Amino acid sequence: MPVATLSRWTMAFFAAALLMLAVAEAFMVAGIGYPAAGLLAPESLIVVHVVVIGWLSLAMAGALLQFVPVLVLHPLVFSQFALPALSVLTGGLILLVAGFSTLAGWTTWSLDLLPLGGLLLAAGFAMLVIILGATVVVGGFGQPFARFVLLGLICLSGTVASGLAFTFVLAGRSDWLASANLLPAGVPFHALLGVGGWLGVTAFGVAYRLFSMFLLAPDPSRRRVLAVLVTAAAALLAIGVGLAALLAGLEPGDLLLMLAVSGLAVAAALHGRDIFTLYRARHRKGLxxxxxxxxxxxxxxxxxxxxxxxxxxxxxxxxxxxxxxxxxxxxxxxxxxxxxxxxxxxxxxxxxxxGELIGRVxxxxxxxxxxxxxxxxxxxxxxxxxxxxxxxxxxxxxxxxxxxxxxxxxxxxxxxxxxxxxxxxxxxxxxxxxPADARPRIFLPPRSHRRQADGPFPAVRSSGRPRA
Structure with missing residues:
Protein backbone atom coordinates (compact mmCIF):
# COMPACT_ATOMS: atom_id res chain seq x y z
CA MET A 1 0.00 0.00 0.00
CA PRO A 2 1.36 3.49 -0.85
CA VAL A 3 2.67 5.56 2.01
CA ALA A 4 0.19 8.22 3.14
CA THR A 5 1.36 11.84 2.99
CA LEU A 6 -0.07 15.21 3.92
CA SER A 7 0.29 18.48 2.07
CA ARG A 8 1.46 21.20 4.47
CA TRP A 9 -0.71 24.00 3.13
CA THR A 10 -3.85 22.28 1.85
CA MET A 11 -5.83 23.28 4.96
CA ALA A 12 -4.78 26.91 4.51
CA PHE A 13 -6.05 26.83 0.91
CA PHE A 14 -9.33 25.32 2.12
CA ALA A 15 -9.72 27.92 4.88
CA ALA A 16 -9.14 30.82 2.47
CA ALA A 17 -11.50 29.28 -0.08
CA LEU A 18 -14.35 28.79 2.40
CA LEU A 19 -13.96 32.36 3.62
CA MET A 20 -14.21 33.61 0.04
CA LEU A 21 -17.35 31.51 -0.54
CA ALA A 22 -19.01 33.06 2.50
CA VAL A 23 -18.00 36.55 1.31
CA ALA A 24 -19.38 35.93 -2.19
CA GLU A 25 -22.67 34.60 -0.84
CA ALA A 26 -22.93 37.57 1.52
CA PHE A 27 -22.48 39.88 -1.48
CA MET A 28 -25.34 38.14 -3.28
CA VAL A 29 -27.56 38.27 -0.20
CA ALA A 30 -26.89 42.02 -0.07
CA GLY A 31 -28.03 42.38 -3.68
CA ILE A 32 -24.58 43.03 -5.15
CA GLY A 33 -24.11 41.85 -8.72
CA TYR A 34 -26.47 40.01 -11.05
CA PRO A 35 -29.51 40.12 -11.24
CA ALA A 36 -29.59 43.52 -9.49
CA ALA A 37 -26.86 44.68 -11.90
CA GLY A 38 -26.00 43.74 -15.47
CA LEU A 39 -24.18 40.50 -16.16
CA LEU A 40 -20.98 42.32 -17.17
CA ALA A 41 -21.35 45.15 -14.66
CA PRO A 42 -18.34 45.64 -12.34
CA GLU A 43 -20.43 44.59 -9.35
CA SER A 44 -21.21 41.28 -11.05
CA LEU A 45 -17.57 40.80 -12.01
CA ILE A 46 -16.60 41.20 -8.36
CA VAL A 47 -18.91 38.40 -7.29
CA VAL A 48 -17.93 36.15 -10.20
CA HIS A 49 -14.20 36.45 -9.53
CA VAL A 50 -14.54 35.97 -5.78
CA VAL A 51 -16.47 32.75 -6.49
CA VAL A 52 -14.32 31.39 -9.32
CA ILE A 53 -10.87 32.48 -8.09
CA GLY A 54 -11.33 32.92 -4.36
CA TRP A 55 -13.57 29.94 -3.70
CA LEU A 56 -13.38 27.31 -6.43
CA SER A 57 -9.81 27.83 -7.67
CA LEU A 58 -8.28 27.97 -4.18
CA ALA A 59 -10.26 24.93 -3.08
CA MET A 60 -9.25 23.04 -6.23
CA ALA A 61 -5.61 24.03 -5.75
CA GLY A 62 -5.64 22.83 -2.14
CA ALA A 63 -7.18 19.51 -3.15
CA LEU A 64 -4.67 19.02 -5.97
CA LEU A 65 -1.73 19.70 -3.68
CA GLN A 66 -2.94 16.76 -1.61
CA PHE A 67 -4.12 14.37 -4.34
CA VAL A 68 -1.86 14.87 -7.35
CA PRO A 69 0.89 12.90 -5.53
CA VAL A 70 -1.68 10.14 -5.02
CA LEU A 71 -2.62 10.21 -8.71
CA VAL A 72 0.95 9.93 -10.01
CA LEU A 73 2.57 8.15 -7.03
CA HIS A 74 5.25 10.82 -6.71
CA PRO A 75 5.83 13.49 -4.03
CA LEU A 76 5.06 17.11 -4.84
CA VAL A 77 7.77 18.90 -6.79
CA PHE A 78 8.63 22.44 -5.64
CA SER A 79 6.19 22.12 -2.73
CA GLN A 80 7.91 25.07 -1.02
CA PHE A 81 6.08 27.39 -3.43
CA ALA A 82 2.61 26.43 -2.13
CA LEU A 83 2.41 29.10 0.58
CA PRO A 84 3.83 31.89 -1.64
CA ALA A 85 1.27 30.91 -4.29
CA LEU A 86 -1.59 31.20 -1.78
CA SER A 87 -0.34 34.56 -0.52
CA VAL A 88 0.13 36.03 -3.99
CA LEU A 89 -3.23 34.74 -5.23
CA THR A 90 -5.04 36.22 -2.25
CA GLY A 91 -3.31 39.59 -2.71
CA GLY A 92 -3.99 39.58 -6.46
CA LEU A 93 -7.69 38.86 -5.94
CA ILE A 94 -7.98 41.70 -3.42
CA LEU A 95 -6.35 44.12 -5.88
CA LEU A 96 -8.57 42.88 -8.71
CA VAL A 97 -11.70 43.43 -6.62
CA ALA A 98 -10.42 46.88 -5.65
CA GLY A 99 -10.02 47.72 -9.34
CA PHE A 100 -13.55 46.53 -10.12
CA SER A 101 -14.84 48.65 -7.22
CA THR A 102 -13.40 51.70 -8.99
CA LEU A 103 -15.16 50.72 -12.20
CA ALA A 104 -18.37 50.38 -10.19
CA GLY A 105 -17.96 53.89 -8.77
CA TRP A 106 -17.56 52.69 -5.20
CA THR A 107 -14.04 54.04 -4.85
CA THR A 108 -11.73 56.51 -6.58
CA TRP A 109 -8.66 54.30 -6.61
CA SER A 110 -6.54 53.92 -9.72
CA LEU A 111 -7.74 51.55 -12.42
CA ASP A 112 -4.15 50.33 -12.61
CA LEU A 113 -5.11 48.10 -9.70
CA LEU A 114 -6.78 45.85 -12.28
CA PRO A 115 -3.65 44.91 -14.26
CA LEU A 116 -1.59 44.89 -11.06
CA GLY A 117 -4.01 42.39 -9.53
CA GLY A 118 -3.99 40.44 -12.77
CA LEU A 119 -0.20 40.22 -12.73
CA LEU A 120 -0.19 38.93 -9.15
CA LEU A 121 -2.85 36.36 -10.00
CA ALA A 122 -0.81 35.29 -13.02
CA ALA A 123 2.26 34.87 -10.80
CA GLY A 124 0.35 32.86 -8.19
CA PHE A 125 -1.27 30.56 -10.71
CA ALA A 126 2.07 30.15 -12.50
CA MET A 127 3.53 28.79 -9.27
CA LEU A 128 0.67 26.32 -8.97
CA VAL A 129 1.08 25.24 -12.59
CA ILE A 130 4.79 24.65 -11.97
CA ILE A 131 4.19 22.67 -8.76
CA LEU A 132 1.39 20.50 -10.10
CA GLY A 133 2.52 20.27 -13.71
CA ALA A 134 6.05 19.28 -12.77
CA THR A 135 4.72 16.64 -10.37
CA VAL A 136 2.53 15.12 -13.09
CA VAL A 137 5.34 15.18 -15.66
CA VAL A 138 7.93 13.70 -13.29
CA GLY A 139 5.45 11.10 -12.05
CA GLY A 140 4.66 10.08 -15.63
CA PHE A 141 1.43 9.83 -17.60
CA GLY A 142 0.59 6.21 -16.81
CA GLN A 143 -2.29 7.30 -14.57
CA PRO A 144 -5.09 8.45 -16.94
CA PHE A 145 -6.77 10.66 -14.34
CA ALA A 146 -3.62 12.78 -14.08
CA ARG A 147 -4.08 13.75 -17.72
CA PHE A 148 -7.26 15.57 -16.76
CA VAL A 149 -5.22 17.61 -14.30
CA LEU A 150 -2.64 18.43 -16.95
CA LEU A 151 -5.35 19.51 -19.41
CA GLY A 152 -6.93 21.59 -16.65
CA LEU A 153 -3.61 23.32 -15.96
CA ILE A 154 -3.26 24.16 -19.66
CA CYS A 155 -6.74 25.69 -19.56
CA LEU A 156 -5.83 27.58 -16.39
CA SER A 157 -2.85 29.11 -18.18
CA GLY A 158 -5.06 30.23 -21.07
CA THR A 159 -7.71 31.59 -18.71
CA VAL A 160 -5.16 33.62 -16.76
CA ALA A 161 -3.55 34.97 -19.93
CA SER A 162 -6.87 36.11 -21.40
CA GLY A 163 -8.03 37.54 -18.07
CA LEU A 164 -4.78 39.48 -17.73
CA ALA A 165 -5.37 40.96 -21.18
CA PHE A 166 -8.89 41.99 -20.10
CA THR A 167 -7.51 43.87 -17.10
CA PHE A 168 -5.22 45.94 -19.33
CA VAL A 169 -8.15 46.75 -21.62
CA LEU A 170 -10.39 47.80 -18.72
CA ALA A 171 -7.60 49.95 -17.25
CA GLY A 172 -7.01 51.73 -20.57
CA ARG A 173 -3.49 50.29 -20.87
CA SER A 174 -4.11 48.14 -23.92
CA ASP A 175 -2.30 49.94 -26.75
CA TRP A 176 -0.36 46.72 -27.30
CA LEU A 177 -3.73 45.02 -27.90
CA ALA A 178 -4.92 47.56 -30.47
CA SER A 179 -5.73 44.92 -33.09
CA ALA A 180 -7.54 42.63 -30.65
CA ASN A 181 -11.30 42.38 -30.26
CA LEU A 182 -11.42 41.01 -26.73
CA LEU A 183 -14.27 42.77 -24.95
CA PRO A 184 -17.04 41.83 -24.72
CA ALA A 185 -16.72 39.11 -27.37
CA GLY A 186 -14.01 37.24 -25.47
CA VAL A 187 -15.87 36.94 -22.17
CA PRO A 188 -17.81 33.73 -23.01
CA PHE A 189 -14.63 32.02 -24.24
CA HIS A 190 -12.71 33.17 -21.15
CA ALA A 191 -15.49 31.90 -18.85
CA LEU A 192 -15.76 28.54 -20.60
CA LEU A 193 -12.01 28.03 -20.54
CA GLY A 194 -11.91 28.78 -16.80
CA VAL A 195 -15.06 27.07 -15.55
CA GLY A 196 -15.34 24.33 -18.15
CA GLY A 197 -11.63 23.71 -18.64
CA TRP A 198 -9.62 24.51 -15.52
CA LEU A 199 -12.31 23.74 -12.96
CA GLY A 200 -14.59 21.38 -14.87
CA VAL A 201 -12.11 19.05 -16.56
CA THR A 202 -9.91 18.95 -13.46
CA ALA A 203 -12.98 18.08 -11.38
CA PHE A 204 -13.64 15.18 -13.76
CA GLY A 205 -10.20 13.71 -13.09
CA VAL A 206 -10.31 14.26 -9.33
CA ALA A 207 -13.85 12.88 -9.10
CA TYR A 208 -12.85 9.66 -10.87
CA ARG A 209 -10.14 9.00 -8.30
CA LEU A 210 -12.06 10.15 -5.20
CA PHE A 211 -15.28 8.34 -6.11
CA SER A 212 -13.57 5.02 -6.83
CA MET A 213 -11.57 5.38 -3.60
CA PHE A 214 -14.44 6.41 -1.32
CA LEU A 215 -16.97 4.00 -2.89
CA LEU A 216 -14.48 1.10 -2.98
CA ALA A 217 -15.34 0.69 -6.65
CA PRO A 218 -13.17 -0.44 -9.57
CA ASP A 219 -11.87 2.31 -11.82
CA PRO A 220 -13.75 2.87 -15.10
CA SER A 221 -12.09 1.37 -18.15
CA ARG A 222 -9.32 3.41 -19.75
CA ARG A 223 -11.31 3.50 -23.00
CA ARG A 224 -14.24 5.23 -21.30
CA VAL A 225 -12.03 7.69 -19.46
CA LEU A 226 -10.12 8.47 -22.63
CA ALA A 227 -13.40 9.21 -24.45
CA VAL A 228 -14.24 11.86 -21.84
CA LEU A 229 -10.76 13.36 -22.04
CA VAL A 230 -10.64 13.53 -25.84
CA THR A 231 -14.15 14.98 -26.13
CA ALA A 232 -13.40 17.66 -23.54
CA ALA A 233 -10.05 18.46 -25.17
CA ALA A 234 -11.70 18.94 -28.57
CA ALA A 235 -14.27 21.32 -27.06
CA LEU A 236 -11.57 23.27 -25.25
CA LEU A 237 -9.54 23.49 -28.45
CA ALA A 238 -12.49 25.25 -30.07
CA ILE A 239 -12.46 27.74 -27.19
CA GLY A 240 -8.74 28.33 -27.65
CA VAL A 241 -9.22 28.92 -31.36
CA GLY A 242 -11.95 31.44 -30.59
CA LEU A 243 -9.72 33.38 -28.20
CA ALA A 244 -6.82 33.30 -30.65
CA ALA A 245 -9.08 34.68 -33.39
CA LEU A 246 -10.16 37.55 -31.13
CA LEU A 247 -6.54 38.35 -30.29
CA ALA A 248 -5.83 38.53 -34.04
CA GLY A 249 -8.67 41.00 -34.51
CA LEU A 250 -10.99 38.48 -36.16
CA GLU A 251 -14.61 37.68 -35.33
CA PRO A 252 -15.02 33.93 -34.70
CA GLY A 253 -18.80 34.11 -34.64
CA ASP A 254 -21.11 31.93 -32.58
CA LEU A 255 -20.27 28.60 -34.22
CA LEU A 256 -17.14 27.93 -32.18
CA LEU A 257 -18.98 28.85 -28.99
CA MET A 258 -21.81 26.47 -29.79
CA LEU A 259 -19.38 23.67 -30.69
CA ALA A 260 -17.48 24.19 -27.46
CA VAL A 261 -20.59 24.13 -25.26
CA SER A 262 -21.94 21.07 -27.07
CA GLY A 263 -18.60 19.25 -26.77
CA LEU A 264 -18.38 19.94 -23.06
CA ALA A 265 -21.97 18.71 -22.68
CA VAL A 266 -21.07 15.42 -24.36
CA ALA A 267 -17.99 15.06 -22.14
CA ALA A 268 -20.14 15.76 -19.06
CA ALA A 269 -22.68 13.14 -20.14
CA LEU A 270 -19.95 10.52 -20.60
CA HIS A 271 -18.42 11.45 -17.25
CA GLY A 272 -21.79 11.30 -15.51
CA ARG A 273 -22.38 7.84 -16.98
CA ASP A 274 -19.07 6.69 -15.50
CA ILE A 275 -19.85 8.22 -12.10
CA PHE A 276 -23.19 6.46 -11.82
CA THR A 277 -21.49 3.23 -12.94
CA LEU A 278 -19.11 3.64 -10.00
CA TYR A 279 -22.08 3.96 -7.65
CA ARG A 280 -23.64 0.77 -9.03
CA ALA A 281 -20.36 -1.19 -8.89
CA ARG A 282 -19.34 -0.05 -5.41
CA HIS A 283 -18.37 -2.50 -2.69
CA ARG A 284 -19.23 0.01 0.06
CA LYS A 285 -22.97 -0.50 0.38
CA GLY A 286 -23.66 2.18 2.98
CA LEU A 287 -23.09 5.62 1.44
CA GLY A 355 -1.25 8.37 11.72
CA GLU A 356 1.79 7.83 13.94
CA LEU A 357 -0.26 5.87 16.49
CA ILE A 358 -1.50 3.14 14.16
CA GLY A 359 -0.67 -0.29 15.49
CA ARG A 360 0.23 1.05 18.93
CA VAL A 361 -3.12 2.18 20.32
CA PRO A 435 -2.09 15.68 23.79
CA ALA A 436 -2.97 19.33 23.31
CA ASP A 437 0.38 20.23 21.71
CA ALA A 438 0.06 17.35 19.23
CA ARG A 439 -3.46 18.05 17.99
CA PRO A 440 -4.07 19.41 14.48
CA ARG A 441 -4.20 23.17 14.12
CA ILE A 442 -7.22 24.54 12.27
CA PHE A 443 -5.46 25.62 9.07
CA LEU A 444 -1.75 25.79 9.85
CA PRO A 445 0.70 22.89 9.29
CA PRO A 446 1.63 20.55 12.13
CA ARG A 447 4.02 21.95 14.72
CA SER A 448 7.68 21.71 13.85
CA HIS A 449 8.58 19.18 16.54
CA ARG A 450 6.34 16.56 14.92
CA ARG A 451 7.13 14.63 11.75
CA GLN A 452 7.19 16.84 8.65
CA ALA A 453 3.76 16.96 7.02
CA ASP A 454 5.08 16.52 3.49
CA GLY A 455 7.09 13.50 4.65
CA PRO A 456 5.76 9.99 4.96
CA PHE A 457 3.49 8.76 7.70
CA PRO A 458 3.55 5.07 8.60
CA ALA A 459 1.75 2.90 6.10
CA VAL A 460 -1.76 2.01 7.19
CA ARG A 461 -2.08 -1.64 8.20
CA SER A 462 -5.11 -3.59 7.29
CA SER A 463 -6.09 -3.97 10.95
CA GLY A 464 -5.89 -0.25 11.56
CA ARG A 465 -7.29 1.06 8.31
CA PRO A 466 -9.15 4.41 8.70
CA ARG A 467 -12.63 3.17 8.02
CA ALA A 468 -15.45 5.65 7.53
Missing part, protein backbone atom coordinates in the same frame (compact mmCIF):
# COMPACT_ATOMS: atom_id res chain seq x y z
CA UNK A 288 -21.36 8.26 3.54
CA UNK A 289 -22.64 11.81 3.61
CA UNK A 290 -20.06 13.09 1.12
CA UNK A 291 -21.04 10.47 -1.45
CA UNK A 292 -24.76 10.97 -0.91
CA UNK A 293 -24.37 14.70 -1.47
CA UNK A 294 -22.22 14.07 -4.53
CA UNK A 295 -25.23 12.42 -6.18
CA UNK A 296 -26.98 15.79 -6.03
CA UNK A 297 -23.90 17.54 -7.41
CA UNK A 298 -23.63 15.08 -10.32
CA UNK A 299 -27.35 15.46 -11.02
CA UNK A 300 -26.84 19.24 -11.21
CA UNK A 301 -24.03 18.67 -13.72
CA UNK A 302 -26.17 16.41 -15.89
CA UNK A 303 -29.20 18.71 -15.82
CA UNK A 304 -27.23 21.89 -16.40
CA UNK A 305 -25.15 20.50 -19.27
CA UNK A 306 -28.20 18.89 -20.88
CA UNK A 307 -30.01 22.23 -21.02
CA UNK A 308 -27.15 24.66 -21.62
CA UNK A 309 -26.36 23.78 -25.28
CA UNK A 310 -30.01 24.19 -26.44
CA UNK A 311 -30.21 27.44 -24.48
CA UNK A 312 -27.10 28.79 -26.21
CA UNK A 313 -27.91 27.46 -29.68
CA UNK A 314 -31.52 28.64 -29.74
CA UNK A 315 -30.84 32.00 -28.10
CA UNK A 316 -32.65 31.56 -24.78
CA UNK A 317 -33.13 34.58 -22.54
CA UNK A 318 -30.06 35.77 -20.64
CA UNK A 319 -31.75 34.91 -17.34
CA UNK A 320 -32.13 31.27 -18.39
CA UNK A 321 -28.50 30.92 -19.49
CA UNK A 322 -27.32 32.54 -16.24
CA UNK A 323 -29.57 30.23 -14.20
CA UNK A 324 -28.01 27.18 -15.88
CA UNK A 325 -24.50 28.53 -15.34
CA UNK A 326 -25.40 29.16 -11.69
CA UNK A 327 -26.65 25.56 -11.38
CA UNK A 328 -23.34 24.27 -12.73
CA UNK A 329 -21.14 26.52 -10.60
CA UNK A 330 -23.05 26.25 -7.32
CA UNK A 331 -24.91 22.97 -7.76
CA UNK A 332 -22.13 20.89 -9.31
CA UNK A 333 -18.72 22.47 -8.65
CA UNK A 334 -19.55 24.04 -5.29
CA UNK A 335 -21.79 21.20 -4.16
CA UNK A 336 -19.19 18.58 -5.09
CA UNK A 337 -16.42 20.57 -3.41
CA UNK A 338 -18.32 21.11 -0.16
CA UNK A 339 -19.38 17.47 0.01
CA UNK A 340 -15.87 16.15 -0.57
CA UNK A 341 -14.29 18.67 1.79
CA UNK A 342 -16.11 16.93 4.64
CA UNK A 343 -14.34 13.67 3.82
CA UNK A 344 -11.00 15.17 2.81
CA UNK A 345 -10.69 17.33 5.92
CA UNK A 346 -11.74 14.52 8.25
CA UNK A 347 -9.38 12.03 6.61
CA UNK A 348 -6.41 14.43 6.65
CA UNK A 349 -7.18 15.33 10.26
CA UNK A 350 -7.30 11.63 11.17
CA UNK A 351 -3.92 11.05 9.53
CA UNK A 352 -2.41 14.08 11.23
CA UNK A 353 -3.74 13.19 14.67
CA UNK A 354 -3.47 9.40 14.63
CA UNK A 362 -6.77 1.82 19.37
CA UNK A 363 -7.66 4.85 17.26
CA UNK A 364 -11.06 6.35 16.31
CA UNK A 365 -12.47 5.79 12.85
CA UNK A 366 -12.52 8.66 10.36
CA UNK A 367 -16.31 8.86 10.63
CA UNK A 368 -15.99 9.41 14.38
CA UNK A 369 -14.60 12.87 13.67
CA UNK A 370 -17.69 14.10 11.78
CA UNK A 371 -21.11 14.93 13.28
CA UNK A 372 -23.08 13.31 10.46
CA UNK A 373 -26.67 14.54 11.09
CA UNK A 374 -25.68 18.20 11.45
CA UNK A 375 -23.29 18.06 8.51
CA UNK A 376 -25.99 16.50 6.34
CA UNK A 377 -28.41 19.27 7.33
CA UNK A 378 -25.96 22.00 6.24
CA UNK A 379 -25.41 20.29 2.89
CA UNK A 380 -29.16 19.98 2.39
CA UNK A 381 -29.45 23.73 3.02
CA UNK A 382 -26.83 24.39 0.36
CA UNK A 383 -28.53 22.31 -2.32
CA UNK A 384 -31.97 23.65 -1.42
CA UNK A 385 -30.67 27.21 -1.75
CA UNK A 386 -29.05 26.39 -5.09
CA UNK A 387 -32.27 24.89 -6.49
CA UNK A 388 -34.32 27.87 -5.35
CA UNK A 389 -31.68 30.30 -6.61
CA UNK A 390 -31.54 28.75 -10.08
CA UNK A 391 -35.33 28.93 -10.40
CA UNK A 392 -35.34 32.52 -9.15
CA UNK A 393 -32.68 33.55 -11.68
CA UNK A 394 -34.58 31.91 -14.53
CA UNK A 395 -37.72 33.77 -13.48
CA UNK A 396 -35.91 37.08 -12.95
CA UNK A 397 -37.01 37.21 -9.29
CA UNK A 398 -34.16 39.18 -7.69
CA UNK A 399 -35.69 39.24 -4.19
CA UNK A 400 -36.28 35.48 -4.16
CA UNK A 401 -32.71 34.93 -5.36
CA UNK A 402 -31.36 36.90 -2.41
CA UNK A 403 -33.40 34.77 -0.01
CA UNK A 404 -32.12 31.62 -1.70
CA UNK A 405 -28.54 32.80 -1.28
CA UNK A 406 -29.25 33.46 2.39
CA UNK A 407 -30.11 29.76 2.69
CA UNK A 408 -26.84 28.88 0.92
CA UNK A 409 -24.91 31.22 3.22
CA UNK A 410 -26.43 29.56 6.28
CA UNK A 411 -25.35 26.18 4.93
CA UNK A 412 -21.83 27.45 4.25
CA UNK A 413 -21.40 28.95 7.72
CA UNK A 414 -22.71 25.75 9.29
CA UNK A 415 -20.28 23.61 7.29
CA UNK A 416 -17.37 25.87 8.18
CA UNK A 417 -18.26 25.47 11.86
CA UNK A 418 -18.43 21.68 11.50
CA UNK A 419 -15.06 21.53 9.72
CA UNK A 420 -13.50 23.59 12.51
CA UNK A 421 -14.94 21.13 15.00
CA UNK A 422 -13.45 18.28 12.97
CA UNK A 423 -10.02 19.89 13.10
CA UNK A 424 -10.36 20.36 16.87
CA UNK A 425 -11.46 16.71 17.30
CA UNK A 426 -14.57 17.85 19.15
CA UNK A 427 -16.46 14.66 18.29
CA UNK A 428 -13.76 12.40 19.71
CA UNK A 429 -13.90 11.32 23.33
CA UNK A 430 -11.44 13.44 25.37
CA UNK A 431 -9.53 10.35 26.51
CA UNK A 432 -8.85 9.36 22.88
CA UNK A 433 -7.57 12.77 21.74
CA UNK A 434 -3.84 13.34 21.32
Missing amino acids: EINMRSSIGATAALMLGMALLPPAVIFGAAESVVVALAFLLVFGWLSGLTLAQLVKIVSFMTWLEAY RTPQVSDLVPMPRTAAWLVLHFAGVAAGALALAAGAAGTFRLAMLVCLAGTIGLIAELVRVRRLCQVEPARRP
